[in-house]
Amino acid sequence: MSPPLAPSRLALSALSSGQTEAALPLLRQCLDRGEDVALAGLNLGIALTNLGHLAEAVPHLQAACLALPDLAEPRFRLGQIAGQQERIAAARALFHEALILEPEHVTSMAGLAMLDEAQGNADGALQWVAQALLLAPREAGLLVMQARFSEDVALCRALLSQGLGGVDAVKLAAQRLDLAELRAAASAAPLEWRWQAALGLAQLTAEEVEAGIAALRLACIFSDDAPELQGLLGLQLAEQRRDAEAEPLLAAGIAASHGDAELRASYALTLLRLDRLAEARLAFEAAIADFGPHPSLICNLALTLSNQGLQEEALRISDEGGDTVASLGCRMGIQPYHPIEGSAAALHRTASRLGAALPHPPRLPHPPGFDPERRLRVGFFGARLGRHPVGWLTLSAIEALPEAEIEVACYSLKTMDDALGRRFQARADLWRDLSPRLDDAALAAAIRADAPDIVVDLGGHGEGGRVTALAYRAAPVQIKWVGAQSATTGVPAMDWMLTDAWQTPPGSEAHYTEALLRMPDGYACYTPPPWAPDVAPLPALSRGHVTFGCFNNLSKITPAVLAAWGQILTTLPRARLILRTHALRDAPTRAALITRAAAAAIPLERLELHGPSSHEELLAAYAEIDIALDPFPYAGGLTACEALWMGAPLVAMAGSSFAGRHAVSHLNNIGLGHWVAEDVEGYVARAVAAAHSLPALAELRAGMRARMKASPLMDAPRFAANLTAALRHAWRLRCAQTQPLKPSSVQTERIKMLDKQKLIACAASRGAGKRL
Missing domain, CATH: 1.25.40 (Serine Threonine Protein Phosphatase 5, Tetratricopeptide repeat)
Structure with a gap:
């Protein structure tokens, strides 16, 4: 019977057959036994690098450099890792060390070419590629690099025609060849996956999204689902926010190319968007460890x-x-x-x-046409002009803006093909789809080309928001409004923050880099969804106990909030609490919240947790809620409006930031300002007192929608008139200036846009209704 093979032989066999994962324990066994330590350590470092475990690979490769001082490979691998981590000087030094040891080390030459390209030295990159091609003239990867660095369109075309190169060649062809040529080539060679993939990428760039995705799917079929092509399709689907489709494709791409930083980052982000939060955290942490x-x-x-x-x-x-x-x-x-x-x-x-x-460009001098009373072109800029809090809190007011005074322009970073998105487009006198791929300066220039008088940002620093682009001054007057409107933006060229006296009470000015453009009522105008069900009867009347609820993001549920809820439930031994939010779909996140809730003295048997639901289902779920609990320090905005619309009065606590006072504004605008507490003790007391007054609570619930409809919160014509006056006020001030506006020099008095009788009527309507 022949003796068993040594671990080193088994490891080499596994590596040569592509079983990299299987080789890892064998290589570690060699190190533990002291068997072929130098080569085992080198191979372990290379294997870990190929699997994308860069941080773990580094010490093994460093040890190999010491143990094998005449070998180029460990230095090249360390240079490769340094380049992926953007440690450019270190990478360059390691590639040069490898070439000193082995002057014909082609991959180190390619590495130096990539570094030169990254630093804008295309000529230097081309020289390294030319030198490498002398040694490996048929190497497809080098030919792709030559085509890219030399901008040789003929070579790019030849690569695909000869079936050479992988995804890099496809990407290059999509960039260099025009769409008509790619269509013709894909039609002439319908089974060649490279042409189909290049066509798909070019169609996506041309905003032919469905056709582009279809072409990439065909390419995957024709390539027998090559993992690198699956990864490419996954990246495109992820960019389109089709995360459920993208996730398995990205995973397949990563399995074949663990060291691809773009795939790893996109996969982690996809997990985040799918609410697989614990997995996303691990994926991001691993990517940071490996790529820096x-x-x-x-x-x-x-x-x-x-x-x-x-x-x-x-x-x-x-x-x-x-x-x-x-x-x-x-x-x-x-x-x-x-x-x-x-x-x-x-x-x-x-x-x-x-x-x-951010840049601080000087404000341009007065151009011709700075007439303070002419019709204004007002541009609304953002990525969420549709079914989103931006739509629900601004659209009805924008629709009601007087056409004789305001020309509405919309600058959209992402088309939202839904009912609200179509209403935005219908109201817009001018609609522009802007590519989110544009840098800040280019975005501002694209808006500025239409010569808007005022630009209103509806994105802020939130997801998809590009408020920093307005640092390049897209319009003479720039205003921040709804859309991640949580605090001052800090953007130097942002002139105004559209607000109200509840959001930013007197004395708040020092906390804003913008001047405060205060509306006489609220800062937002709520539009309820047409699918909202009727308000259900107060559930406590049939159940015999009060049910509290909060449907806000888990981000808003701080330890202090949990502690306050614990006090409420301790004081009311039969009361229950329902939480509903998308993050609770993730089992580890849900378990962690339960642990935190128990530590905050929340009786777990009276806590009910629900994951994501459709908007329709979420609104219907308010039939189970007697009293809504607003979180702090980040209050509910749209969530507060929805709770109220569904008949659930809201207990809120006033914070100091813009984000902390959304509910303060909404409640005061419907005459329920007394539901706002100034501290935690008042918050708990308000909730407990309301729970002891069921008849009054039932009466309030039954009349809540009528109250809201009659209030400034939902009076679109009134809000639009006030908004028009606010915009005109900001424009007149700009026309009166010959020097750049300095927010600190502008008096931020509340703008008096209603006549005295209307103000009196408004005050009377706020005081109407029984206090509960």
Whole structure:
């Protein structure tokens, strides 16, 4: 009987047959036994690199450099990792070391070419590729690089015609060849996956989305589902937010190319969007360990933690991104949820840091036509002009703007083909679809080309928002309104914040880099969805106990909120609490919330948790809720309006930031300002008192919709008149100026756009109704 093969032989056999994962324990066994340590360590480092475990590979490769001082390969691999981590100087030095040891090391030459390209030195990159091609003239990867660096369209065409190159060649052809040529080539060679894939990518660039996806699917079929092509299709589907379709394709691509940073980042983001939060966290953490602290990875990890309700960890991670615009913009999106750093003063400090990192272009001198009374072109700019809080809180007012005074332009970063999106398009006198791929300067220039008088941002620092583009001054007057409107933006060229006296009471001015353009009523105009069911009777009357509810994001459920809810349920021993939010679909996140709730003295037997639901189902679920509980320090905005529309009065606590006062504004605008508490003790007391007054609660519930319809919160013509006056006020001030506007120099008095009788009527309507 022959003796068993040594682990080193078995490992080499596994590696040569492509079973990289199977080789890992064998190589580790060699190291443990002291068998062929130098080569085992090198092969382990290479195997880990190929599997994308870059952080784990580095020490083994470093040890191989010492143990095998005449070998180029470990230095090349370390250079490859350094390049992926954007440590350019280190990567360049390691590639040169490899070439000193082995002057004909072609892959190190290719590595140096990639570094030169990354630093804008196309000529240097081409020289390295030419040198490498002398040694490996038929290497497809080098030919693709030559075509890219030399911009040789004929070579690019030849690569695909000869069936050479992989996804890199496809991407290059999609960029270099025109769409008509790609259509003809794909038609002439219908079974060649490279032409189909290149056509698909070009169609996606040309916004032919469905045709592009279909072509890429055909390419996958013709390539027998080559993993690299599946990964490419997954990336395109993820970009279109078709996450459920993208996830398995990205996973297949990663399985074949673990070291692809783009695939890994997109896969982690897809998991986040699918609410697989625990998996997303692990995927982002692994990518950061392997590829370094890229701002996008740091930001998305912080967002994942925030979505899990881990505000402290989220803010700590976001700080690792440094003082770049991207990192500070991410922090501005996460910070309002933090119990302490979510204050208006703390947010202003972060916004000021962000503003310092943005350009400060001088305001252009007065162009011809600065007539203070002419018809104004007002551009509404954002990525969520449709079925989104932006739509529900702005659209009816925009539709009601007087056409004789306001020309409505819409600058959309993402077409939303839904009922609200179509209403935006119907109202717009001018509609522009802008590519989110444009950088900030190009976005501002694209808007500026239409010469709008005023641009209103509806995105802020939220997902898809590009408020930083307005630092390049797209219009003479720039205003922040709904859409991640949680705090000051910090953008130097943002002139105004559209607000009201409840959102920003007197004394708030110091916390805003913008001047405060206060409306006489609320800052938003609510449109309820037509599919909202009728208000159900008060459930407590039939159940014999009160049910509280909160349907806000888990990001808003801070430890202090849980503690307050624990006090309410302890005081009311039969009361129940229902939470409903998309993050609770994730089992580990749900379990962690239960642990935190128990620590906050919330009786778990009286806590009911639900995951995501359709909008229709979510609204119908208010039939089970007697009293809604608003979170803090980030209050509900649209969620508050929806709870009220479904008849559930809202217990809220006033915060200091814009985000902390949404419900304050909405409740005061419908005459229920006394439901707002100033501290936790008042919040708990308000909830408990309401639970002891069921007849009054039932009466309030029954009349809630009539109350809202009669209030400024839903009076679109009234809001539109006030908005028109606010826009005209800002424009007149601009016309009167010859120097750039400085928000600190503008008196932010509340704009008096209603006559005295209307103001008296408004005050009377707010005081109407029985206090509960």
